Amino acid sequence: MTTALLDVDLHVALRSDERDFQLHARFTTPSMRTALLGPSGAGKSTVLLAVAGLVPGAKGHVRLGDTTLLDTAAGIDLPARERRIGFVFQDYALFPHMTVERNILFGMHRLGAAVPPATMARIGELLRQFDLDKLARAYPRHLSGGQKQRVALARALAPNPRLLLLDEPLSALDTTLRTRLRAELAEMLERVRVPTLLVTHDPHDVEALAQSTIELDNGRVVPAEPTGA
Numbered sequence: 094m095t096t097a098l099l100d101v102d103l104h105v106a107l108r109s110d111e112r113d114f115q116l117h118a119r120f121t122t123p124s125m126r127t128a129l130l131g132p133s134g135a136g137k138s139t140v141l142l143a144v145a146g147l148v149p150g151a152k153g154h155v156r157l158g159d160t161t162l163l164d165t166a167a168g169i170d171l172p173a174r175e176r177r178i179g180f181v182f183q184d185y186a187l188f189p190h191m192t193v194e195r196n197i198l199f200g201m202h203r204l205g206a207a208v209p210p211a212t213m214a215r216i217g218e219l220l221r222q223f224d225l226d227k228l229a230r231a232y233p234r235h236l237s238g239g240q241k242q243r244v245a246l247a248r249a250l251a252p253n254p255r256l257l258l259l260d261e262p263l264s265a266l267d268t269t270l271r272t273r274l275r276a277e278l279a280e281m282l283e284r285v286r287v288p289t290l291l292v293t294h295d296p297h298d299v300e301a302l303a304q305s306t307i308e309l310d311n312g313r314v315v316p317a318e319p320t321g322a
């Protein structure tokens with residue numbers, strides 16, 4: 094039997110004036126890198142946000158290996174900050190008024206306090222690892238799409254997360270850059286070895302970045318086709 098690295102059973106109800114969306118996503122994955130697929134509005138981003146602890150009222154459970162992040166039946170609901178999850182948003186969501194270095198520092202350190210040498214050393218290591226050392230003092234508006242992607246990844250990985258969530262990490266890029274950065278991202282994910290759940294629409298991303306897939310449609314997981322006879 095394969096052990097589930099990630100075990101998710103999430104119930105989320107989203108209501109606005111015009112819409113009522115019910116997510117009931119149940120899946121497990123043994124893979125280090127899993128892609129979440131499905132049409133627009135299927136609930137993919139909602140799954141990532143709920144796994145990260147960013148959807149108030151989400152019910153069910155989220156387990157990562159032996160660690161329970163959410164188990165509403167058992168009264169466990171770790172706040173987002175305690176889940177130790179790195180999140181790369183679709184548009185990267187870098188802080189425009191902070192330098193590259195400050196953006197990466199953000200998740201590791203309380204603003205205003207003196208930065209301990211070990212933290213500065215970790216930032217230096219990430220800047221080198223992501224080939225950003227020459228851009229440490231640059232602001233996001235001066236970065237290319239690929240550089241922004243690397244800053245977003247470095248920021249997500251800085252606090253040594255136990256899980257990395259990537260919401261369409263290549264969709265903000267043009268086709269040429271996307272092809273190059275897909276290969277770079279695949280190589281980086283292989284190197285950092287953090288379990289990863291990524292949302293994408295692109296079969297090329299699945300092929301290059303994921304070892305297994307989960308398909309969502311209208312808030313539900315589509316049962317996998319049986320393999321072999």
Ligand SMILES: Nc1ncnc2c1ncn2[C@@H]1O[C@H](COP(=O)(O)OP(=O)(O)OP(=O)(O)O)[C@@H](O)[C@H]1O
Pocket residue numbers: 107108109112113114131132133134135136137138139140
């Ligand atoms: N705050 C909200 N209130 C009501 N409905 C919402 C809210 N947020 C999202 N939704 C709805 O939930 C559904 C799932 O949205 P979600 O962003 O998770 O889909 P998605 O699969 O990531 O789509 P896309 O590929 O277009 O990004 C959509 O129908 C959306 O309109």
